[in-house]
Amino acid sequence: MDKKYLSDMLTQSDCEALDRELTGFGSGAELDDETSKRILSSVMRKAGFEMDNSIMVSKKNKRMSRRFTVLLAAAVIAVTGAVGAGAAYVYRKNAANETYFGSGADSKLESMGAKSGLTFKGKHFDINIESVLSDGEYLTLVASAVPNDEEGAKQIANGEETYLHSKLAERGTYKDENGNEVTEYAEDIGFVYEGGAESMRWEYKLDTPQDKVTIPMTVVMGFNLPEDNIIAEFDITFEKNMHSVKLTNDKGEVMTLFDNGIKGCDVTIIPKTDPLPMREVTVEYTDGSSKSIEIFGFSPYDAAEDGHYERLSVTFNDLIDTSSVKAVTIGETRFEVGG
Amino acid sequence: MNDDKLLTLLKSAPQKGLGEIVAQYSAYVYKIVYTRLRDVCTKEDIEEAVSDIFYKFYQSGSKCGFELRSVRAFISVIAARHCTDLFRTHCKDEKLLDYSELENLIAEEEITDGGELIEAVKSLGEPDSDIFIRKYYLGQRNKDIAKELGMKQGTVNTRISRGLVRLREILKEGR
Numbered sequence: 001m002d003k004k005y006l007s008d009m010l011t012q013s014d015c016e017a018l019d020r021e022l023t024g025f026g027s028g029a030e031l032d033d034e035t036s037k038r039i040l041s042s043v044m045r046k047a048g049f050e051m052d053n054s055i056m057v058s059k060k061n062k063r064m065s066r067r068f069t070v071l072l073a074a075a076v077i078a079v080t081g082a083v084g085a086g087a088a089y090v091y092r093k094n095a096a097n098e099t100y101f102g103s104g105a106d107s108k109l110e111s112m113g114a115k116s117g118l119t120f121k122g123k124h125f126d127i128n129i130e131s132v133l134s135d136g137e138y139l140t141l142v143a144s145a146v147p148n149d150e151e152g153a154k155q156i157a158n159g160e161e162t163y164l165h166s167k168l169a170e171r172g173t174y175k176d177e178n179g180n181e182v183t184e185y186a187e188d189i190g191f192v193y194e195g196g197a198e199s200m201r202w203e204y205k206l207d208t209p210q211d212k213v214t215i216p217m218t219v220v221m222g223f224n225l226p227e228d229n230i231i232a233e234f235d236i237t238f239e240k241n242m243h244s245v246k247l248t249n250d251k252g253e254v255m256t257l258f259d260n261g262i263k264g265c266d267v268t269i270i271p272k273t274d275p276l277p278m279r280e281v282t283v284e285y286t287d288g289s290s291k292s293i294e295i296f297g298f299s300p301y302d303a304a305e306d307g308h309y310e311r312l313s314v315t316f317n318d319l320i321d322t323s324s325v326k327a328v329t330i331g332e333t334r335f336e337v338g339g
Numbered sequence: 340m341n342d343d344k345l346l347t348l349l350k351s352a353p354q355k356g357l358g359e360i361v362a363q364y365s366a367y368v369y370k371i372v373y374t375r376l377r378d379v380c381t382k383e384d385i386e387e388a389v390s391d392i393f394y395k396f397y398q399s400g401s402k403c404g405f406e407l408r409s410v411r412a413f414i415s416v417i418a419a420r421h422c423t424d425l426f427r428t429h430c431k432d433e434k435l436l437d438y439s440e441l442e443n444l445i446a447e448e449e450i451t452d453g454g455e456l457i458e459a460v461k462s463l464g465e466p467d468s469d470i471f472i473r474k475y476y477l478g479q480r481n482k483d484i485a486k487e488l489g490m491k492q493g494t495v496n497t498r499i500s501r502g503l504v505r506l507r508e509i510l511k512e513g514r
Binding site for chain 2: 002003004005006007008009010011012013014015016017018019021022023024025026028029030031035036038039040042043044046047049295298
């Protein structure tokens with residue numbers, strides 16, 4: 001039998017049973033202030049949080065899941081809300097495409113016919129539509145919100161956040177166990193503050209696939225949705241422009257890989273060894289190379305306990321050349337092209 | 340702040356939650372890393388490793404929406420694996436890279452389930468389970484274990500050798 005290091009063998013649940021022993025090991029452990037500060041600063045930098053004295057400013061993609069609440073959003077804003085106002089901003093054109101699809105994404109998007117040059121002038125912000133993608137079922141919109149006056153610059157510098165939204169994605173409200181009203185949205189959103197502007201990504205799955213569809217969009221300031229928070233309203237037409245390829249696992253289950261994601265019905269995914277990583281996608285190419293893909297959205301948000309998904313979709317912070325893919329591994333389940 | 344509150348904070352305010360986690364667990368993680376890597380890494384390397392462990396914690400936790408039962412357990416697994424990887428990278432002495440007596444025993448008894456092993460180690464009782472976890476999982480030296488548990492080093496040595504024999508018996512009985 002192959003030998004393993006103990007650290008590779010024990011999982012999170014194993015260590016939960018060792019709480020007393022681990023706590024005992026840690027008791028009395030101390031660290032001087034200077035070392036603590038250096039470590040804290042280093043961790044925050046790696047995680048994308050910039051520390052400004054006691055205030056931390058988020059520069060990371062603060063994606064919310066398909067299911068998020070107004071209450072949660074309010075808490076996020078409360079933490080990020082107090083930064084210096086009036087900061088100068090420098091926005092790079094098409095920066096949002098690079099934020100969500102990696103460097104060099106522009107030429108790929110251009111060749112797909114997915115780049116857009118639309119700009120909508122809104123309240124305090126110009127909304128630049130950078131890319132519009134569709135595989136006929138999954139829609140992706142990437143845009144930037146760039147302040148067009150001092151008020152916009154002040155709002156965004158103060159930590160206010162803009163995001164793309166469609167009323168089509170609102171799935172209604174309900175009361176939680178504390179009596180608070182919770183709104184559910186069937187959309188994935190991302191927003192990243194950078195250089196005084198906001199890079200935004202919006203994803204939505206059509207109930208019925210369509211090669212061409214027009215969606216009413218809004219750009220909203222903050223998570224609460226009163227009418228006066230709307231920055232801009234416009235329609236975006238999505239035309240099918242992504243390529244796709246079928247992949248099969250050893251059970252014969254099929255998934256479809258498209259340029260920025262993978263989807264399937266009735267598939268079983270074996271999660272990779274607990275606890276690292278929970279979800280991982282690796283793409284193998286026909287030239288023998290492989291790449292670990294950063295995930296943008298994973299639906300359903302909660303992992304299936306038995307690994308079986310009636311419907312599964314994973315979208316990427318990357319663009320895949322589907323014509324040169326040999327296989328895709330999700331967790332520990334490998335899907336081969338034509339397999 | 341207990342783990343439940345830390346996790347709630349991480350979900351609602353990630354940067355603040357991460358800051359609290361680092362503040363609360365950095366001494367613990369530093370001790371794990373220092374214990375395991377002090378012979379092969381500089382102080383700067385150790386600090387960098389601690390920072391990387393918290394970052395991995397944040398990345399991995401984000402992927403599951405911080406639906407964790409225990410921060411300590413999760414971060415301990417990440418720390419132990421990260422230290423093993425770094426030790427393999429930095430250690431030039433092949434003897435030190437060899438598997439421990441416990442890892443050899445696990446292989447000989449064909450134990451593949453960590454839960455089964457932990458149950459067996461726990462059945463050794465205190466303080467042997469503490470000694471085994473410190474020595475074999477966290478890499479603490481016998482003399483340091485003795486000092487922290489208030490024992491003589493000879494006692495720790497004896498408990499380890501007898502504990503290994505008992506552990507083998509327990510694992511065999513479990514089959």
